[in-house]
Amino acid sequence: MKAPAIDKKVLYAYLEEIKDPEIPVLSIIDLGIVRDVVMNEEGELDVTITATYTGCPAMDMIAAAIRVEMHTLGFKKVNIRYAISPAWTTEWMSKEGKRKLKEYGIAAPDKRFSIPADGVECPRCNSVNTRLISEFGSTACKALYQCNDCMEPFDYFKCH
Amino acid sequence: MSESLINYTLHLADNALILGQRNSEWCGHGPVLEQDIAITNISLDLIGQARSLYQYAAEKMNAAAGKEHPAVTEDTLAYYRTEREFKNCLLTEQPRGDWAQTVLRQFFFSTYQYYLYQQLQQYADTNLAAIAEKSLKEVSYHLRWSSEWVIRLGDGTDESNRRMKEAVNELWRYTGELFVPAPYEKELGIDPGSMQADWMKKVSAVFEEATLQVPEKIFMQTGGKTGVHSEHLGYILTELQYVQRTYPGCEW
Numbered sequence A: 001m002k003a004p005a006i007d008k009k010v011l012y013a014y015l016e017e018i019k020d021p022e023i024p025v026l027s028i029i030d031l032g033i034v035r036d037v038v039m040n041e042e043g044e045l046d047v048t049i050t051a052t053y054t055g056c057p058a059m060d061m062i063a064a065a066i067r068v069e070m071h072t073l074g075f076k077k078v079n080i081r082y083a084i085s086p087a088w089t090t091e092w093m094s095k096e097g098k099r100k101l102k103e104y105g106i107a108a109p110d111k112r113f114s115i116p117a118d119g120v121e122c123p124r125c126n127s128v129n130t131r132l133i134s135e136f137g138s139t140a141c142k143a144l145y146q147c148n149d150c151m152e153p154f155d156y157f158k159c160h
Numbered sequence B: 001m002s003e004s005l006i007n008y009t010l011h012l013a014d015n016a017l018i019l020g021q022r023n024s025e026w027c028g029h030g031p032v033l034e035q036d037i038a039i040t041n042i043s044l045d046l047i048g049q050a051r052s053l054y055q056y057a058a059e060k061m062n063a064a065a066g067k068e069h070p071a072v073t074e075d076t077l078a079y080y081r082t083e084r085e086f087k088n089c090l091l092t093e094q095p096r097g098d099w100a101q102t103v104l105r106q107f108f109f110s111t112y113q114y115y116l117y118q119q120l121q122q123y124a125d126t127n128l129a130a131i132a133e134k135s136l137k138e139v140s141y142h143l144r145w146s147s148e149w150v151i152r153l154g155d156g157t158d159e160s161n162r163r164m165k166e167a168v169n170e171l172w173r174y175t176g177e178l179f180v181p182a183p184y185e186k187e188l189g190i191d192p193g194s195m196q197a198d199w200m201k202k203v204s205a206v207f208e209e210a211t212l213q214v215p216e217k218i219f220m221q222t223g224g225k226t227g228v229h230s231e232h233l234g235y236i237l238t239e240l241q242y243v244q245r246t247y248p249g250c251e252w
Ligand SMILES: [Zn+2]
Pocket: A122, A123, A124, A125, A126, A127, A147, A148, A149, A150, A151, A152
């Protein structure tokens, strides 16, 4: 049996509604977690995702949310497949995602700071007169900073 | 071959799980908030590595056992095996001790993992290679963080230096095992001894900056990789496995 056609664009639009539970302004599409959606020969939907961090506790929630969203659309059997290679990288984060991050108060990944150091741009006042407080932040993906100009502490989404 | 690959994968997973569990004991007790968060982040990374590795081992075990056997899962591997079945190195199961002992152990282990995963990235088994590639990014952070702490405490106050020296005395004897191949490594043609020179070079450089002495040759404790553990592992497993053994299969 030939697999029935699905409109990926439409499905992606629905997946766009699923947010990262820890950074609720970012969708799983913005993050680049969704690698592919296909209908297999048995008429089941295979969604392939790649975890951001190996220990990210949000991944189980995200997988459950994808199931619910796809069931709601009428897909009876939904398989979530985890792809470990190639490894997820912040390069997969969309431009739109980076813009939303900054608006939310989190400095977006910046290649010049692939090893976190002083000087990441403050998402609040755009100053680069900032200092690294800790390479480990409130979640596995973030480092902790403080701005020396506006004095606000902020998170930096680390390059990965 | 297949059995050795399963045992080797379990060995890597057990290392990550047991050290992750040990470090998690600091949750809510770290010396300052930022470092409490750092050590628990490292725990989470290690437990994440363990999950990927257990999932892969379970897949291999189920394929080898055939359908009539009950399915092995990442959870049954973590929660239902006994001490003698765990293959982690003795270093990972030692008590957390004080902060000096915790960061020194992390430094020894992260240095080892850093070189190990670099090699494993090139390994013929593509699943292990992919897990290594992914984990290496995280291990780089662990290594930087723990190196900085060893230097800060070693080259710190009289008290922090004294505590770091005590930690070196306590833990050095468990570092030799990292480089002694277990039978399953030999069968796979994996030689952890090939990383020892790199490991020693990194440790010596950090120790020099930390004003610490690399100990003379001493007797090294071994056994963990083949399931012969120190008395500490039983206590960890008791805590780790209690809920699943009391209420088998429970979820929340
Ligand atoms: Zn600012």
